[in-house]
Amino acid sequence: MPYASPGSGDVLVAPGYLAGTTGTDTVRPLLDGRTGWTQALVNFDVYYTSPCQRLRAVNSPLKGWTFTYAADPLGVPTWITTFDRGTPDEIVRAFTGTLTxxxxxxxxxHLSGGPRYTGHTPARLFAxxxxxxVPGPRPWRMLSPDGHAAFQIRTGHLEDHHELRDPTRAMWKITAGPDPVLPDAQNADEGGVQGADVV
Known part of the structure; x- marks a missing residue:
């Protein structure tokens, strides 16, 4: 559901899953203006690469934004984050700004000892x-007070290539929708909106 963005400051919409997007891309201007970043158009997808070649971003009109980071520019990504087309603009913009x-x-x-390090884990911050x-089998989940957003974290070892190939096996995941605890396929069938997968 589109909403009118005031242009600066927080955008507060309740319930959160109705926030939607403004219909304009607020992320591309952040990357278009970065010194040294390269851009390539493949079919309808726009690919960005940082000057150090470690960070890559792709904007797909059908899927949304995907970011990958690799310690070795030619290696397997250390992590991947995806934001689907329904993720509120301010979330993707804030993530992109902090990342770049x-x-x-x-x-x-942002790491231990740094001036922006908070010491908070995601679970502690949500609590x-x-x-x-949410009681039940793993993965461990937390549900927002309005019941329309969920955070999950998997524990234990998972081979990197399995995690990267299957977004449903992400170590960290935030979902939003009428019932964000349901598996992705069932949630999509019932009108749910997947907000972000953080690997």
Whole structure:
């Protein structure tokens, strides 16, 4: 459901899964203006690569935004994050801004000892905002107070290539929709919106 963005500051929509997008791409201007970044158009998808070749982003009109980071520019990605087309603009823009701003020093400012390090785990941060654990089998989940967003984390070892090939096996995942705890396929059938997969 489109909403009118004030252009700056927080955009607060309740329930959160109705936030939708503004219909304009707020991320591409962040990447188009970055010094040294390259851009390529493949079919209808726009690919961006950072100057260090470690960070890549692709914008697909059908799928949304996908970001990958690899410690070795030619290696397998260390992590992948995807935001589907229904993810609110301010979430993708905030992620992109933090990611590109921290790339020059390999995110040291956000790691232990850095000036932007909070010491909070995602679960602790969600708990502070009254998210509740969801009883049941693993993966472990927390549900937002309004019941329309869920955070899940998997524990234990998972081979990187399995995780990267199958987004449903992501180590961290945030979903939003009328019933965000349902598996992705069933959730999509019932009108759910998958917000983000963080691997």
């Amino acid at each position: 701003d921290g790339l020059d020093n390999y995110f040291r400012d 502070a905002h009254e998210w509740e654990p």
